[in-house]
Amino acid sequence: KQPSAPSAVEAPLRELPWGQLNFLHTTDTHGWHGGHLQEPQYSADWGDYISFASHLRRRADKDGSDLLLIDTGDRVEGNGLYDASDPKGNYTSDIFTQQSMDVITVGNHELYKNTTSSHEYAKLVPAYKDSYIASNLNITSKNGDSIPFGPRYRKFTTRNQGIRVLAMGFIYNFRGNANNTQVQKVQDTIKEPWFQDAIRNRDVDLFLIAGHVALRNTSEAEYDKIYDAIRLENWDTPIAFFGGHTHIRDFKRFGRGTEKKAYGIESGRYLETYGFMSISGLSTKSKDVSTTVASPKFERLYIDNNLYSLHCHSNTSSSNFDTELGKNVSASIATARKTLALDRPFGCAPQDYWLYRSPYPSNHSVLSLLEEHVIPDTFTDKNSSHNPAIVLTNTGAVRFDVFKGPFTKDTTYIVCPFTSTFRMIKNVPYDAASRVMKALNSGGPILLGDEAGDTEATYEDWLGLRPPGPVRESDLTADHAEDDLSSFTRGAGEQRPLRSSNKDKSRITPGYTTTDDFGDDGDDTIHEPIPLYKVPNIIGAEIGFSSDDKAKDLPKNVDLVFNEYIQGFTLAALKQLGVSYGLENTRQALDGMTMTDVISGWVEKNWKCEKDVA
Numbered sequence: 001k002q003p004s005a006p007s008a009v010e011a012p013l014r015e016l017p018w019g020q021l022n023f024l025h026t027t028d029t030h031g032w033h034g035g036h037l038q039e040p041q042y043s044a045d046w047g048d049y050i051s052f053a054s055h056l057r058r059r060a061d062k063d064g065s066d067l068l069l070i071d072t073g074d075r076v077e078g079n080g081l082y083d084a085s086d087p088k089g090n091y092t093s094d095i096f097t098q099q100s101m102d103v104i105t106v107g108n109h110e111l112y113k114n115t116t117s118s119h120e121y122a123k124l125v126p127a128y129k130d131s132y133i134a135s136n137l138n139i140t141s142k143n144g145d146s147i148p149f150g151p152r153y154r155k156f157t158t159r160n161q162g163i164r165v166l167a168m169g170f171i172y173n174f175r176g177n178a179n180n181t182q183v184q185k186v187q188d189t190i191k192e193p194w195f196q197d198a199i200r201n202r203d204v205d206l207f208l209i210a211g212h213v214a215l216r217n218t219s220e221a222e223y224d225k226i227y228d229a230i231r232l233e234n235w236d237t238p239i240a241f242f243g244g245h246t247h248i249r250d251f252k253r254f255g256r257g258t259e260k261k262a263y264g265i266e267s268g269r270y271l272e273t274y275g276f277m278s279i280s281g282l283s284t285k286s287k288d289v290s291t292t293v294a295s296p297k298f299e300r301l302y303i304d305n306n307l308y309s310l311h312c313h314s315n316t317s318s319s320n321f322d323t324e325l326g327k328n329v330s331a332s333i334a335t336a337r338k339t340l341a342l343d344r345p346f347g348c349a350p351q352d353y354w355l356y357r358s359p360y361p362s363n364h365s366v367l368s369l370l371e372e373h374v375i376p377d378t379f380t381d382k383n384s385s386h387n388p389a390i391v392l393t394n395t396g397a398v399r400f401d402v403f404k405g406p407f408t409k410d411t412t413y414i415v416c417p418f419t420s421t422f423r424m425i426k427n428v429p430y431d432a433a434s435r436v437m438k439a440l441n442s443g444g445p446i447l448l449g450d451e452a453g454d455t456e457a458t459y460e461d462w463l464g465l466r467p468p469g470p471v472r473e474s475d476l477t478a479d480h481a482e483d484d485l486s487s488f489t490r491g492a493g494e495q496r497p498l499r500s501s502n503k504d505k506s507r508i509t510p511g512y513t514t515t516d517d518f519g520d521d522g523d524d525t526i527h528e529p530i531p532l533y534k535v536p537n538i539i540g541a542e543i544g545f546s547s548d549d550k551a552k553d554l555p556k557n558v559d560l561v562f563n564e565y566i567q568g569f570t571l572a573a574l575k576q577l578g579v580s581y582g583l584e585n586t587r588q589a590l591d592g593m594t595m596t597d598v599i600s601g602w603v604e605k606n607w608k609c610e611k612d613v614a
């Protein structure tokens with residue numbers, strides 16, 4: 001772990017369900033490779049993961065089983081270690097690639113910008129060679145051709161058991177990518193001759209489908225389509241899915257009726273979780289056990305990323321856990337953090353502010369802090385025209401909590417890593433401008449105009465602002481305070497209070513309490529549940545309204561200011577509300593400041609640290 005990271009707290013643990021073929025899965029790490037420096041439960045770093053995987057590999061070699069490592073994308077954007085360097089990712093790609101992977105895929109965050117996808121293609125793809133699988137992604141080459149980002153699939157045989165694996169790697173039907181990459185819709189990819197040939201291959205013991213794709217409830221049902229396509233040709237070869245994108249822990253049984261050979265895991269976010277899956281009873285190159293074992297056994301465990309868990313699951317201790325490579329990688333992370341001055345404080349937060357752990361609006365909501373203080377103060381200072389204004393931002397731009405204490409350079413990127421600036425349209429009729437936020441928060445399907453290029457898309461669907469359907473961390477509601485737990489009716493893929501059978505209540509810490517298709521015993525650490533609350537798509541503030549405006553005569557026109565990321569949505573909403581504007585009517589606001597600049601500037605002015613005050 002990093003020198004300043006807190007030590008893990010001992011807690012009751014469930015055992016690793018080790019099997020014939022074992023998997024460690026990471027997803028949506030978003031640059032948190034230094035671990036969580038303010039949360040003991042997630043305080044191990046990528047160097048520790050390297051040591052951990054090495055111990056489990058040794059265990060596999062010793063007992064003749066196998067271990068495969070998978071990562072399903074969104075490795076970038078969300079932490080100073082990635083975002084603070086110039087160019088971004090200058091340190092993280094060398095740090096990340098020290099961990100070997102058997103299958104690795106791309107996420108939407110690797111594709112938002114030309115520079116990010118080009119960096120990924122130049123660094124990660126060659127580092128992982130055949131393991132970097134891109135079944136439905138192309139990139140524009142230097143001479144303008146659209147070429148595969150990586151191999152479409154990979155067939156390999158596991159080292160100890162001789163299990164023949166055919167692996168593919170997908171990204172969901174993402175449409176917000178920059179113009180140098182091309183995402184092929186999953187429903188079209190499964191019609192490709194290479195896919196059809198691959199799923200007809202009889203010399204396969206396991207189909208491994210990895211991707212930056214939610215396991216359930218997606219409007220496009222990408223993984224269900226892949227499942228159906230495989231089963232059409234191959235009625236009983238086991239299938240293991242590895243998902244991502246929605247930042248949750250989840251385990252799903254695929255298919256209908258008596259299907260017991262197709263399961264998928266999703267392994268959280270921000271290097272809080274290592275997903276572990278095992279399968280036992282697979283046939284192998286040398287032995288066909290399908291005749292003797294009716295169904296392979298799938299098991300899962302979500303491992304909290306801290307040294308207590310990692311030592312226990314690898315049967316090591318602090319004296320023999322670190323490998324040479326793991327230690328070196330932890331040291332490189334510490335050096336990079338120092339070079340980037342990530343611990344430099346902008347100020348000190350007087351209390352915790354939560355994204356999902358406190359209701360919105362409330363005094364402990366980071367969104368309320370932005371809406372009531374940060375945005376009004378900053379925009380009032382910078383509003384040279386003194387026209388009344390309405391300022392809107394998407395809540396998706398806010399990524400994490402703020403903890404009491406130093407608010408550092410790292411924190412600015414942790415809260416908002418994006419480089420979008422603010423745009424404005426001057427003199428918008430108040431009647432329309434004041435209803436944009438409600439329209440964008442309404443959730444129901446609203447038809448977009450031609451500019452979205454897809455008349456059936458909803459605002460949330462378009463660009464993936466809030467993909468409708470999949471349960472994600474922001475959707476986890478919090479009637480958790482209820483005393484009567486029996487009234488819980490939520491389904492799999494959600495976090496809910498766990499009725500723990502554990503007697504040793506004193507050692508139970510707050511954390512994940514996951515319910516999935518296998519029940520509520522998937523988290524390695526037995527936790528006290530944390531309440532989580534829903535947030536809207538958009539928050540906003542009214543700036544420079546005179547008290548007269550508020551009391552009686554509302555302004556006729558206002559300047560409508562919005563985060564550049566929601567420009568398309570805002571224009572579409574205005575059109576829906578009867579006033580049409582085009583891109584040519586928008587101009588830069590706030591001298592090109594990003595949300596990250598807005599937040600750090602406000603903290604510097606308003607949150608003194610105690611020793612500064614003295």
Ligand SMILES: O=c1ccn([C@@H]2O[C@H](COP(=O)(O)O)[C@@H](O)[C@H]2O)c(=O)[nH]1
Binds near residue numbers: 074
């Ligand atoms: O420039 C950007 C890019 C993305 N966002 C927000 O992020 C989510 C997608 O993040 P996931 O981790 O893939 O869920 C997107 O819906 C936006 O809300 C942004 O604000 N600015």
